[in-house]
Ligand code: NAP
């Protein structure tokens with residue numbers, strides 16, 4: 001074991017603070033990564049504040065962070081994919097059983113034994129996994145991604161969660177030419193959804209509650225922007241969408257969006273608000289519409305997404321912050337005051 005610097009929360013109500021955590025020394029199949037940037041996902045905030053208590057209670061101290069980009073410093077004897085000096089990425093998963101039908105299909109996110117990057121039982125230490133708000137991390141090479149070298153690293157970090165979480169359902173539901181695709185909530189996930197829907201060739205419509213984001217939405221690739229609190233603007237789009245991605249972090253009326261779908265249209269929730277969202281039967285029944293959800297993506301698809309981003313030069317729009325500003329960043333995230341992802345420069349933790 002060795003000591004790593006980190007920022008952790010001691011309870012649901014305490015701010016994140018500087019701490020030292022124990023990391024395992026790399027085993028034969030492990031990659032040790034010096035973390036350069038880590039994005040701040042709203043899931044980090046939900047977890048730190050134990051907002052998902054009923055589904056995944058938080059174990060403290062909690063070190064969040066699952067949008068990790070860094071440089072390989074050491075590899076185990078049996079590692080074949082990476083060598084010291086390579087760029088590497090780690091997302092929301094660090095382990096799975098590798099043998100179940102989901103893993104065999106490359107869908108590790110659905111493995112019953114998948115291990116999340118933080119706040120999950122750690123088979124190596126017997127404690128809990130610690131995430132990327134840290135100067136280093138040790139991960140089995142199966143869960144380490146190659147990061148295209150042409151990408152800006154601060155902007156590449158959020159691809160590891162916000163990127164794959166929006167890319168995967170867009171691909172699954174066939175976003176592309178001739179399709180009308182909506183993205184609800186222009187936050188960290190939503191702005192990546194807009195970039196992907198646009199790059200995949202769909203007619204892309206953003207729904208936002210924030211009038212000050214309209215220009216940005218168009219710049220990010222939206223063909224149209226709807227202020228969702230304006231009923232007349234919503235009305236114009238009734239029954240017209242093939243697919244809508246809902247990336248909202250808080251309570252909102254999902255029925256209003258169901259009504260915008262065509263026959264057989266789908267709305268997929270990637271946003272994970274604390275409380276259940278009431279769904280009316282009629283918006284689903286009329287039009288045989290469907291409502292589904294989607295968690296992150298498998299490792300192979302995450303690599304496909306990163307390669308797609310390398311080819312199309314897609315990164316997240318980030319505001320780079322030092323680790324010491326993380327609590328301020330959380331407050332701003334709750335006020336929808338981020339354009340469009342905070343990315344922590346880990347040099348600030350080493351200084
Ligand atoms: P974020 O950056 O905070 O963005 C959330 C956006 O939702 C805001 O920018 C805002 O967009 C909209 N919003 C916030 N409060 C709202 C309200 N009261 N009513 C209507 N709209 C509101 O968060 P994020 O990091 O993108 O994460 C979004 C959600 O996805 C979180 O719940 C997170 O936990 C979840 N998530 C899920 C997965 C998965 O695998 N499914 C992965 C990562 C994250 P506008 O200002 O444009 O209205």
Ligand code: ZN
Nearest residue numbers: 041043161162
């Ligand atoms: Zn995330």
